[in-house]
Amino acid sequence: MKKKIVFLLSLILILSSCTYFQVRDAYKIAEKGDYTKSLYSLLNILKNDPNDRRTLDAFELIYPEGERKYYDNIEMTKDRDIEGYTKALLNLLRVQETYFALPEASKNQIAIIKPPFEEQTSIKRETSDSFYKIGNSFLATNYEDKLRKFGFYSEAKKYNVDNRKDILNKYNESRKNAEGRFNLEISRSKVNDQFFSRFRTVVQNDIKSYPLFSVNKERANLDLKIDLANLKYTPPTVQMFSGIDSYFETRTRTVIKRIVEEEVVNGQVIEKVKYVPVEEEYEVEIFYRYERYVKTTVAEYDISYILKERKGSRELASDSKIIRYVDEVDWTKYYPLTIFPRDMYRFPVSEPERFVMEKDEIINRVLDIGTSEINRELEKLDSNRIIGW
Known part of the structure; x- marks a missing residue:
């Protein structure tokens, strides 16, 4: 063993x-x-x-x-x-x-x-x-x-x-x-100066981060045209949903229970009845009212781009889409229903109000999504020089 x-x-x-x-x-x-x-x-x-x-x-x-x-x-x-x-x-x-x-x-x-x-x-x-x-x-x-x-x-x-x-x-x-020498052209419509300037700087730096790529309009052999439009920021809005819910709680109470015992007296069986206190569990449904708040803020813009060879205009990549970033938080508040006085305050603890991103932060996030989209196309193009055998 x-x-x-x-x-x-x-x-x-x-x-x-x-x-x-x-x-x-x-x-x-x-x-x-x-x-x-x-x-x-x-x-x-x-x-x-x-x-x-x-x-x-x-x-x-x-x-x-x-x-x-x-x-x-x-x-x-x-x-x-x-x-x-x-x-x-x-x-x-x-x-x-x-x-x-x-x-x-x-x-x-x-x-x-x-x-x-x-x-x-x-x-x-x-x-x-x-x-x-x-x-x-x-x-x-x-x-x-x-x-x-x-x-x-x-x-x-x-x-x-x-x-x-x-x-x-x-x-x-x-x-x-x-060597990929880019003629970078970025146009805009309903996009502010700060966003446009930062977007252009990020794309230029991304291009230069690749060993064979540069921004060189005079000697360009590649055209990268990007169009930005309709930059929108939606301030935080709050929706409220309310209703009634409940939960069950197990409680104990003392009840008097009738107990019958048998005893043998002088050779005879005699029944004796006793009433004794007994602890008993029971379930209570407790009702409460809730209010659920959902706070949302959104930043978005339209982007379209085309990357092509200058000689012969052969297209290498293109796309058009809406770039969007949504930040959403929620919290819930609870209130009693005064059906039973003793249950008046027996309900879940309310959550504190939560806050979404500030305007500058959400604008930064949505800008990063768009520039990352362009950078993925650059990375895909650059991958052709890697012999992955």
Whole structure:
């Protein structure tokens, strides 16, 4: 019996360990063929605990499987599928980098053949060259393509261990072609000067926050036209809803209860009747009147925008909508119903009045929503330069 208890306690401790579930998930990810993600998760565990035996065992098992798979993928795709070949090189490089990123204490406890430094250099060189070839063959017929072409050359530069000039030249050339110079035009109708000025400043700063974007009307290759209209602020308004409600309360009271007891006297059963006080619970429905107040304030405006390439007027994004921010609070007050004098004040506690945002604050909120809408389009455009392989 004691052995069973010890076994169960040990099992509970193992299952409750956080690394148990993380390692289990790493195995599942590896079974799906995503060895890089699996090894990254194990690496994160070992950075915190280099001696975690469960994680070390998993790394020792998964690492060679992943390395072998990507070696095989490289052989299968070489000279046949340049994108597949490049992805296989990247994955092999990432798998091997997880080993180099391990704490020394972890490396000393696992039987994994250390990837030669020369091989790492060779893989980086081949990866850089593959991205360079993809960039050369990629036709940039529009601005989004130019961003993507720059993304390929950026990856080639990242792994350019030999500092090849042809790669650097292509990187610089593609970067120049991928620069987004915005002609920003913002018009307004029934929008005050302060709101208009702040909106324009925020959008300008958002554009400049991206590495390849700038505001340059004279040399613009992109047009961003925004129209703001009908800025409205509705001061706080209050609606009141009233009614009658109730709740049940359990109370106790003393009642006289008739009790019949039997006694044996001279061999005969005699019934005796007693009247005794007894505590008894009962429910009382207590009614009260309530008034529920709802206070609301609103700020809104119309926005429409179009983002397009200046050459050829190719549209990249557009939309038209009402931007609105509503701030609403509520509170309730309670009053007695004098049905029973003793229940006159037995009702819920009234809530204090609540307050909505001040005008300046709600205007700030609704402005942020509109500028965030524009920024999402900028972010989406910029994402074309990211090669997420």
